[in-house]
Amino acid sequence: MNKFFVFLTSLSCIFGESNKLSVYDIVSEMDKNLNSNNRVLISEMIIHGRRKSRTIKSKSWSTGFEKAFTENLSPAREAGTKMLKLKDKLWTYSPQTDRIIQISGHMLRQSINGSDMSYKDMMETRPIREIYHLTLEKSAFINDRDHWVIFMEAKVKGLSYPKRRAWIDKEYFLPIKEERYAKSGKLLKTISMNNIKSVKGRWFPFHYRFKDELKRNSKGTEWIIIDIEFDSEISESRFSKALLRK
Amino acid sequence: MLFKIALKNLIGARLRTFLNVFVTSISFFVILFISGMYDGMRQYAKQTTIDTEIAGGSYWHPNYDPIDPMSFEKSHSKIPIALKKLINLKEAFPILVSQASIYPNGRMMPVTMKGIPPEQSIINMEGNNTDKVNPTKMLANHDEIEIPVLIGSEMAKKTQLKEGDTFIIRWLDSEKAYDAMEGTVMHIMNTENFKLDIGTIWIPIKKAQNMLNMENEATYVTYNEGIEKVKSSGDWLHRDVNYLISDIEAAIEADKPGNQILFFILLCLTAMGIFNAQVLSIFRRGKEIGTLMALGMTRSRVVGLFTLEGALNSFLATIMTVIFFGPILWYFAEKGIPLPMDYSEMGLMIAKRLIPVYSIGLILTTTILIGIVVLLVSYFPSRRISNMNPTDALRGKITT
Numbered sequence: 001m002n003k004f005f006v007f008l009t010s011l012s013c014i015f016g017e018s019n020k021l022s023v024y025d026i027v028s029e030m031d032k033n034l035n036s037n038n039r040v041l042i043s044e045m046i047i048h049g050r051r052k053s054r055t056i057k058s059k060s061w062s063t064g065f066e067k068a069f070t071e072n073l074s075p076a077r078e079a080g081t082k083m084l085k086l087k088d089k090l091w092t093y094s095p096q097t098d099r100i101i102q103i104s105g106h107m108l109r110q111s112i113n114g115s116d117m118s119y120k121d122m123m124e125t126r127p128i129r130e131i132y133h134l135t136l137e138k139s140a141f142i143n144d145r146d147h148w149v150i151f152m153e154a155k156v157k158g159l160s161y162p163k164r165r166a167w168i169d170k171e172y173f174l175p176i177k178e179e180r181y182a183k184s185g186k187l188l189k190t191i192s193m194n195n196i197k198s199v200k201g202r203w204f205p206f207h208y209r210f211k212d213e214l215k216r217n218s219k220g221t222e223w224i225i226i227d228i229e230f231d232s233e234i235s236e237s238r239f240s241k242a243l244l245r246k
Numbered sequence: 247m248l249f250k251i252a253l254k255n256l257i258g259a260r261l262r263t264f265l266n267v268f269v270t271s272i273s274f275f276v277i278l279f280i281s282g283m284y285d286g287m288r289q290y291a292k293q294t295t296i297d298t299e300i301a302g303g304s305y306w307h308p309n310y311d312p313i314d315p316m317s318f319e320k321s322h323s324k325i326p327i328a329l330k331k332l333i334n335l336k337e338a339f340p341i342l343v344s345q346a347s348i349y350p351n352g353r354m355m356p357v358t359m360k361g362i363p364p365e366q367s368i369i370n371m372e373g374n375n376t377d378k379v380n381p382t383k384m385l386a387n388h389d390e391i392e393i394p395v396l397i398g399s400e401m402a403k404k405t406q407l408k409e410g411d412t413f414i415i416r417w418l419d420s421e422k423a424y425d426a427m428e429g430t431v432m433h434i435m436n437t438e439n440f441k442l443d444i445g446t447i448w449i450p451i452k453k454a455q456n457m458l459n460m461e462n463e464a465t466y467v468t469y470n471e472g473i474e475k476v477k478s479s480g481d482w483l484h485r486d487v488n489y490l491i492s493d494i495e496a497a498i499e500a501d502k503p504g505n506q507i508l509f510f511i512l513l514c515l516t517a518m519g520i521f522n523a524q525v526l527s528i529f530r531r532g533k534e535i536g537t538l539m540a541l542g543m544t545r546s547r548v549v550g551l552f553t554l555e556g557a558l559n560s561f562l563a564t565i566m567t568v569i570f571f572g573p574i575l576w577y578f579a580e581k582g583i584p585l586p587m588d589y590s591e592m593g594l595m596i597a598k599r600l601i602p603v604y605s606i607g608l609i610l611t612t613t614i615l616i617g618i619v620v621l622l623v624s625y626f627p628s629r630r631i632s633n634m635n636p637t638d639a640l641r642g643k644i645t646t
Binding site for chain 2: 109154158159160161162182183184186188212215217218
């Protein structure tokens with residue numbers, strides 16, 4: 001009986017915070033922080049290779065989950081390369097070939113610019129709570145900060161990662177660390193976030209690190225946000241295919 | 247009589263005849279040898295493809311395009327009943343094709359993952375000339391291993407994998423979800439068919455169907471030699487041997503013009519030698535021509551004599567080729583020609599020891615071609631004789 005009481009007490013300690021917030025509320029808050037109606041950002045992607053690293057600077061415009069337009073600004077070799085995402089379709093334009101290519105099927109599995117991110121990774125458009133069953137596993141400390149550990153299991157078909165686990169900061173409501181698993185449970189990818197800053201009343205990470213865990217000795221890919229604007233005006237024409245060639 | 251005189255004249259010319267005959271026989275030899283090599287290459291590629299890959303032919307899923315990996319995602323379905331019957335009779339076997347990524351030594355590499363029944367004996371990926379066990383059998387009875395894998399030697403070299411090594415395989419299943427497991431190299435096969443080797447991993451088909459969530463599905467079905475085309479293969483497309491080796495034929499055909507230029511140069515050299523000898527003969531043998539005419543030989547017979555002398559060159563060249571070069575040709579046909587490099591790395595299906603094939607057709611066409619060329623270059627200079635005046639010819643004056 002005593003053991004049962006201790007167990008109940010410890011359970012209430014672990015999940016004390018979740019008395020107010022359900023796991024779905026936590027994830028909704030997280031989605032709110034990470035996503036917005038409109039967003040314009042300038043970022044740098046640092047792709048660490050075995051021998052050397054490459055940095056690609058780009059500017060992106062996005063509206064909700066479904067529309068996004070990215071243009072590479074530097075280096076000269078990559079400048080002018082554009083990418084348009086509309087719902088589940090993705091097109092890229094390369095000035096070298098002057099061609100627009102739709103990325104579909106197995107091409108989505110390819111990495112973006114040799115990074116640890118695949119096109120498929122950025123094609124996930126639906127809010128997490130709609131596509132995953134969520135389970136609050138426990139609380140855990142990372143760098144002396146308290147986090148909820150949430151396990152996600154796919155409730156719809158067609159998701160790249162059937163299982164995910166996220167460590168969500170209890171103050172920032174951001175997934176400071178995330179692990180993405182294969183169907184078999186094998187860890188495929190990890191994503192970590194830091195350099196959290198407050199922007200227009202929300203917490204937002206300015207530094208991401210993506211890592212393909214199947215690659216040995218990989219340093220992963222860093223994504224650094226240089227400047228971000230939330231809820232700014234974006235013209236509908238920004239998301240037209242015609243703009244890819246301009 | 248004309249033949250006897252022509253032969254005597256040829257023998258009398260000694261070194262000049264020998265040189266003409268020798269040059270002609272070299273051309274004969276080179277043309278035969280190179281054409282034989284090409285026929286050998288074609289025959290080898292065809293036989294190797296049949297033995298190691300296509301057997302009697304295949305039935306493809308309508309969306310399947312082996313040179314477009316993007317098509318693999320949509321090129322699988324349940325096997326048509328008629329083909330299923332062939333499989334049950336062990337006269338055919340299914341193959342399931344998909345894309346995957348492997349991580350040998352932690353580095354990512356895109357590959358084509360093919361599921362094959364380990365027990366099949368219709369093809370032997372190491373070729374039928376080997377006494378070794380069919381390599382697909384090495385995939386059988388390994389329930390304790392997550393994914394037993396068979397790879398080719400070139401693939402092993404590229405990935406630095408050895409037998410017993412493990413590596414991660416990642417794939418997208420039919421529901422577009424990522425999955426990954428550990429593969430173990432069960433066997434490294436030594437195949438001369440690069441299409442089965444480079445960029446391909448082979449796993450048991452049941453495992454592949456299970457991994458990809460495609461139970462009882464396949465991309466194509468390969469059937470045994472001698473099996474007739476089935477009447478109803480549904481929407482699956484029948485591909486016969488000729489269709490399946492058309493790419494090899496095209497590659498060999500594309501290489502032919504270069505050799506035809508070489509043959510042309512060789513024939514020109516032969517023709518020039520004989521042409522030169524004929525012109526010189528007519529110039530130097532003016533008195534002989536005049537005597538023959540004075541003794542009553544008609545102009546046309548004299549032209550015939552000189553043409554015959556020239557044409558006999560090709561006959562003697564044929565004999566010389568058989569005597570001098572025949573043993574070399576025979577030796578290569580028996581022992582083969584060791585090639586300095588492994589062409590499979592370049593995507594060519596060429597044996598490491600190439601055996602030329604000299605068909606009757608090749609020998610006959612080469613003989614006839616050289617004969618005609620020699621006859622023509624012997625005839626044209628001889629025509630000058632028909633314009634000769636016998637008295638001038640007797641004085642050794644050549645007028646045309």
